[in-house]
Amino acid sequence: xxxxxxxxxxxxxxxxxxxxxxxxxxxxxxxxxxxxxxxxxxxxxxxxxxxxxxxxxxxxxxxxxxxxxxxxxxxxxxxxxxxxxxxxxxxxxxxxxxxxxxxxxxxxxxxxxxxxxxxxxxxxxxxxxxxxxxxxxxxxxxxxxxxxxxxxxxxxxxxxxxxxxxxxxxxxxxxxxxxxxxxxxxxxxxxxxxxxxxxxxxxxxxxxxxxxxxxxxxxxxxxxxxxxxxxxxxxxxxxxxxxxxxxxxxxxxxxxxxxxxxxxxxxxxxxxxxxxxxxxxxxxxxxxxxxxxxxxxxxxxxxxxxxxxxxxxxxxxxxxxxxxxxxxxxxxxxxxxxxxxxxxxxxxxxxxxxxxxxxxxxxxxxxxxxxxxxxxxxxxxxxxxxxxxxxxxxxxxxxxxxxxxxxxxxxxxxxxxxxx
Amino acid sequence: xxxxxxxxxxxxxxxxxxxxxxxxxxxxxxxxxxxxxxxxxxxxxxxxxxxxxxxxxxxxxxxxxxxxxxxxxxxxxxxxxxxxxxxxxxxxxxxxxxxxxxxxxxxxxxxxxxxxxxxxxxxxxxxxxxxxxxxxxxxxxxxxxxxxxxxxxxxxxxxxxxxxxxxxxxxxxxxxxxxxxxxxxxxxxxxxxxxxxxxxxxxxxxxxxxxxxxxxxxxxxxxxxxxxxxxxxxxxxxxxxxxxxxxxxxxxxxxxxxxxxxxxxxxxxxxxxxxxxxxxxxxxxxxxxxxxxxxxxxxxxxxxxxxxxxxxxxxxxxxxxxxxxxxxxxxxxxxxxxxxxxxxxxxxxxxxxxxxxxxxxxxxxxxxxxxxxxxxxxxxxxxxxxxxxxxxxxxxxxxxxxxxxxxxxxxxxxxxxxxx
Numbered sequence: 001x002x003x004x005x006x007x008x009x010x011x012x013x014x015x016x017x018x019x020x021x022x023x024x025x026x027x028x029x030x031x032x033x034x035x036x037x038x039x040x041x042x043x044x045x046x047x048x049x050x051x052x053x054x055x056x057x058x059x060x061x062x063x064x065x066x067x068x069x070x071x072x073x074x075x076x077x078x079x080x081x082x083x084x085x086x087x088x089x090x091x092x093x094x095x096x097x098x099x100x101x102x103x104x105x106x107x108x109x110x111x112x113x114x115x116x117x118x119x120x121x122x123x124x125x126x127x128x129x130x131x132x133x134x135x136x137x138x139x140x141x142x143x144x145x146x147x148x149x150x151x152x153x154x155x156x157x158x159x160x161x162x163x164x165x166x167x168x169x170x171x172x173x174x175x176x177x178x179x180x181x182x183x184x185x186x187x188x189x190x191x192x193x194x195x196x197x198x199x200x201x202x203x204x205x206x207x208x209x210x211x212x213x214x215x216x217x218x219x220x221x222x223x224x225x226x227x228x229x230x231x232x233x234x235x236x237x238x239x240x241x242x243x244x245x246x247x248x249x250x251x252x253x254x255x256x257x258x259x260x261x262x263x264x265x266x267x268x269x270x271x272x273x274x275x276x277x278x279x280x281x282x283x284x285x286x287x288x289x290x291x292x293x294x295x296x297x298x299x300x301x302x303x304x305x306x307x308x309x310x311x312x313x314x315x316x317x318x319x320x321x322x323x324x325x326x327x328x329x330x331x332x333x334x335x336x337x338x339x340x341x342x343x344x345x346x347x348x349x350x351x352x353x354x355x356x357x358x359x360x361x362x363x364x365x366x367x368x369x370x371x372x373x374x375x376x377x378x379x380x381x382x383x384x385x386x387x388x389x390x391x392x393x394x395x396x397x398x399x400x401x402x403x404x405x406x407x408x409x410x411x412x413x414x415x416x417x418x419x420x
Numbered sequence: 421x422x423x424x425x426x427x428x429x430x431x432x433x434x435x436x437x438x439x440x441x442x443x444x445x446x447x448x449x450x451x452x453x454x455x456x457x458x459x460x461x462x463x464x465x466x467x468x469x470x471x472x473x474x475x476x477x478x479x480x481x482x483x484x485x486x487x488x489x490x491x492x493x494x495x496x497x498x499x500x501x502x503x504x505x506x507x508x509x510x511x512x513x514x515x516x517x518x519x520x521x522x523x524x525x526x527x528x529x530x531x532x533x534x535x536x537x538x539x540x541x542x543x544x545x546x547x548x549x550x551x552x553x554x555x556x557x558x559x560x561x562x563x564x565x566x567x568x569x570x571x572x573x574x575x576x577x578x579x580x581x582x583x584x585x586x587x588x589x590x591x592x593x594x595x596x597x598x599x600x601x602x603x604x605x606x607x608x609x610x611x612x613x614x615x616x617x618x619x620x621x622x623x624x625x626x627x628x629x630x631x632x633x634x635x636x637x638x639x640x641x642x643x644x645x646x647x648x649x650x651x652x653x654x655x656x657x658x659x660x661x662x663x664x665x666x667x668x669x670x671x672x673x674x675x676x677x678x679x680x681x682x683x684x685x686x687x688x689x690x691x692x693x694x695x696x697x698x699x700x701x702x703x704x705x706x707x708x709x710x711x712x713x714x715x716x717x718x719x720x721x722x723x724x725x726x727x728x729x730x731x732x733x734x735x736x737x738x739x740x741x742x743x744x745x746x747x748x749x750x751x752x753x754x755x756x757x758x759x760x761x762x763x764x765x766x767x768x769x770x771x772x773x774x775x776x777x778x779x780x781x782x783x784x785x786x787x788x789x790x791x792x793x794x795x796x797x798x799x800x801x802x803x804x805x806x807x808x809x810x811x812x813x814x815x816x817x818x819x820x821x822x823x824x825x826x827x828x829x830x831x832x833x834x835x836x837x838x839x840x
Contacts, residue, residue: 026513026515026518027515027516027518027519028515029515029516030515030516031516053516053519053520054515054516054519055516055519056487056514056516056517057484057487057516057517057519057520057526057527058520059483060480060483060484060520060526061520063479063480064477064480067476067477093446094476095446095447095448095449095450095474096447096449096450096451096473096474096475096476096477097476097477098446098447099447099473099474099475099477100473100477100478100480100481100525100526100529101525102669102696102697102720103696103698104524104525104698104722105520105521105524105525105526105527105528106477106480106520106525106526106527107477107525107526108525109520149672150672150673150695150696150699150702152672152673152674153672153673153674153702153705249522252569252570252572252573253570253572253573254572254573275570276522276523276570276725277522278523278524278723278725278726278729279570279725279728279729280700280729281728281729281732281733282570282573282725282729285573300522302524303698305696305698305699305702306698308699308701309698309699309700309701309702312701313701
């Protein structure tokens with residue numbers, strides 16, 4: 001049975017948060033927002049794909065989606081996905097639109113939303129959750145989803161095949177994660193604008209809810225404030241807890257080294273986005289200087305080429321690629337394969353609030369042997385999803401609903417601000 | 421006398437070109453377009469700033485300009501420029517808008533147009549050409565224009581001061597360039613879609629017009645076609661001519677090495693944009709592999725942080741920073757200072773058709789001792805500027821009109837498509 005895309009609509013969905021929630025050193029007043037690509041079809045199913053922003057400019061991503069996605073109209077979804085890597089290569093290299101990226105910023109966010117909508121629609125047609133769709137693909141079908149251009153010097157198609165094939169034999173062992181569920185970590189204990197008292201209260205609530213890993217936002221011009229809070233979190237959470245620090249790009253390189261020298265005794269699991277996300281060699285320098293403290297980054301790295309350079313430079317210990325920042329699920333998988341080659345764990349940033357990524361980490365673990373570490377959890381938008389992720393005892397319950405878990409309630413009911 | 425900005429308007433100006441003109445391996449159907457930032461004031465003067473695109477998406481840059489530039493309304497131009505580096509730092513780090521960059525793509529193009537409009541207005545207020553405005557600044561006034569954040573590990577303010585101050589004493593010698601005029605090179609002999617015969621005819625015309633340096637577009641899937649044309653250009657132009665090849669990002673890394681091994685006997689002066697502009701380490705590998713052929717890139721490098729990594733990696737021999745791609749004239753100057761430290765010549769890409777860059781290369785040469793090499797020349801939009809650059813005997817005649825030479829006729833007459 002065929003399912004053909006008949007219309008593309010982009011929707012601008014913005015969700016103001018509670019006081020202080022979502023704040024970090026750089027994004028002080030985040031309004032969590034999605035540029036949503038909706039694919040209407042000649043059947044019952046509708047595909048939904050997300051790109052994430054923090055408010056202003058979300059409308060530009062929506063316009064870019066509507067422009068780029070016209071190529072999808074008239075395409076049958078199974079046929080499209082059978083050669084999606086080549087389709088995406090062409091789409092991302094539009095002879096005029098490419099100039100205003102290339103492969104970064106607004107145009108790349110749009111590509112991500114479009115790609116994610118295609119995967120959601122594909123899973124819905126097959127009537128399976130996204131993780132199952134991906135796990136059921138043959139190695140060759142997976143390879144056909146990916147655009148290897150500009151990274152083949154580091155990961156050829158043949159190397160990608162070998163990674164996938166070599167993990168088939170012991171897959172069944174790793175499938176335990178489907179019933180054990182995937183561990184989460186809690187980002188919402190320590191937003192930048194939260195008071196010390198609120199952070200302490202949140203830690204207690206978080207640990208009572210089963211979390212053993214959590215994150216504090218740092219990057220204040222007042223280093224003493226950040227240090228005090230970092231040690232406070234350690235004291236409050238106890239020595240057994242995993243505590244990460246996140247600077248959201250605020251520091252200069254030297255400043256980040258100096259800070260981490262002072263913070264290392266609270267035993268941070270990683271420092272996240274210590275400086276500008278384009279500064280690959282800066283991260284390399286930092287990673288050497290603050291060892292054994294580890295460096296995590298990737299949420300603002302827009303494409304596979306820059307990830308390639310990060311991995312080649314030993315400039316990241318944890319790869320935080322986000323499928324709603326790069327060109328969507330397919331580029332996420334390609335970057336995960338590259339990262340696997342370099343033995344760098346993928347611990348996604350969840351611009352999608354973990355809705356899509358809960359599927360992707362299962363795939364990464366089972367199909368390519370990525371360590372099942374933990375997945376970021378941010379609850380603030382949970383109520384807005386048709387099938388919100390379920391966290392029990394600090395673990396993501398493996399989703400059983402069909403699709404990529406990215407349908408928003410508001411777009412069904414039209415009861416919130418949607419600009420387009 | 422004060423001059424205060426009262427209103428900001430963004431205009432979408434697009435100029436279809438003649439058959440084949442502007443075509444390259446990636447941008448096959450370029451429509452040369454400007455997202456123009458216009459600053460209206462309480463005086464007679466109006467500032468004009470350009471960002472360049474090749475058509476689709478130009479409207480997104482215009483919208484980003486209108487959003488970001490609201491911060492300018494009410495600002496007095498001299499006061500604004502007295503501390504422009506700090507103003508630009510804040511503007512480029514808008515707490516929400518930053519997310520959809522940061523410092524790249526649509527938001528960075530918008531920042532460039534806004535910045536360029538400020539400099540144009542400032543020069544108009546002082547009633548001098550941009551090059552003279554810049555040369556008349558003290559070292560400290562120049563430093564205050566620049567945002568050093570994220571690059572101070574490689575270029576501190578103090579190092580920038582030293583570069584500028586150390587070039588004061590012999591400035592008068594280099595000021596000869598103002599009367600000698602700055603050499604141009606001709607990009608328009610060999611657009612990708614031009615036939616062999618047209619390329620040969622163009623070379624003859626170009627050399628008759630006084631050019632001794634020219635560029636051929638390569639990057640075809642048919643390497644034999646490119647090689648044949650490269651050797652043809654050499655034969656037609658003669659051994660004394662300077663011939664550059666430009667791939668516009670089309671090649672994979674291995675492919676670029678293989679091609680350049682075959683092309684090196686036609687003695688190319690450089691290979692430009694051999695592969696993806698984000699692939700710093702790829703350019704480093706290539707630069708080593710094809711030596712003594714040199715690598716030029718930068719027209720798609722969006723900010724100082726990535727240029728910093730390129731320079732640190734010895735991955736470019738010629739720095740082609742474009743003031744209508746990065747965050748405008750001030751970031752161009754900062755990147756030029758970094759490049760000077762590394763002794764890498766700045767040979768700008770001219771998204772502005774050389775209108776603004778004819779001023780900037782004079783400043784780079786006189787104020788910081790950058791070699792006066794040559795500046796790209798593309799004539800296709802010349803008729804559309806109020807004060808088009810003048811090329812005589814293959815040299816840019818030093819402009820004497822006030823401002824940054826970026827006023828477009830059409831925006832005065834409203835006689836072409838302007839969407840906003």
